[in-house]
Amino acid sequence: MKMTEVLGLAVDEISIWPVVPFRPHPDGDAIDKEAVAWAVRHDLCAPDSTNARSRIAGTLADCMPFGSRDKVLAYACYGMWAILWDDYLDTLAADPVEAGLHIAEVLWAADRPVVAAVRDDRWLNGVREVRRLWEGCMDQADMERLVAGHTEWFAGQLSKAMLMRRPARPTVEEVLRMRIAKSGLGSVVTITTVAGGYRLTAEE
Incomplete structure (x- = not known):
């Protein structure tokens, strides 16, 4: 049975029109090449x-x-x-101590790039360079929000790595909390608003 029949519709296809039509960034291709x-x-x-x-960056x-x-x-x-790091982190799956230490190092590199790294x-050099790019075009308040979003994402990374190795089955609450943090949504929301000229609080 087709979905249209379940819904009681007599058409074979349903067109879905977005409220805001897709509009690519005018420099999307150039940004992709540069990134x-x-x-x-x-x-x-x-x-x-x-x-x-x-075309990840684009x-x-x-x-x-x-x-x-x-x-x-x-x-x-x-x-x-971030996408390449996430893939790299999977290669450390067999060594949770190394994964945890590396997550900590990347957190420090993003938050305090001038501190001498162990x-x-x-990966550490890359995130330090990302931090310099942010500093070149964002004010201190935006920087702090981005670093906070990055930190939340890495808390999700660490939580996933540990939940996978804990003998006890994770609770639904633990999984949901981990997945929300690991999605990186905090940094995505922050940069989307910052880049577009909007100011939202963490609560908003």
Whole structure:
């Protein structure tokens, strides 16, 4: 049985019209190229890799069509870093101690990039460079909100890594809390409003 029959409709297809039509960022393609070049320069991916060709950064830019170019580019570089980091973190699944330590190092690198790091690798260097990009186009209040969103995301990363290894089954509440944080929604909401010129409080 077709869904249209279940709904009692006599049509075979239903057109869905969005309230706000899709509108790509005017510099989306250029931002994608710049962010990919940035990721390649920091050895986060190869220039001919699937990630480099996937238009991750351009898609992020298109999600913020009214955002200022410099702020959207800064976040597109962060988006490239974040997606590639998330894949890298999976390679540490067999070593929870190393995963936890690396998560802590990345948190420090984003929050206090001038503090000497225990280790020197491409992921820490990449997030330090992201922080410098943010500092170049955002004020202190916006920076603090972005770092807070980043921290919330990493709390979700750490929670997932530990829940997977805990002998006891996680509760529904633990899973939901972890998934919401791990989705990175906090940083996405922050940059979308910041780049578009809107000011929202954490509560809003």
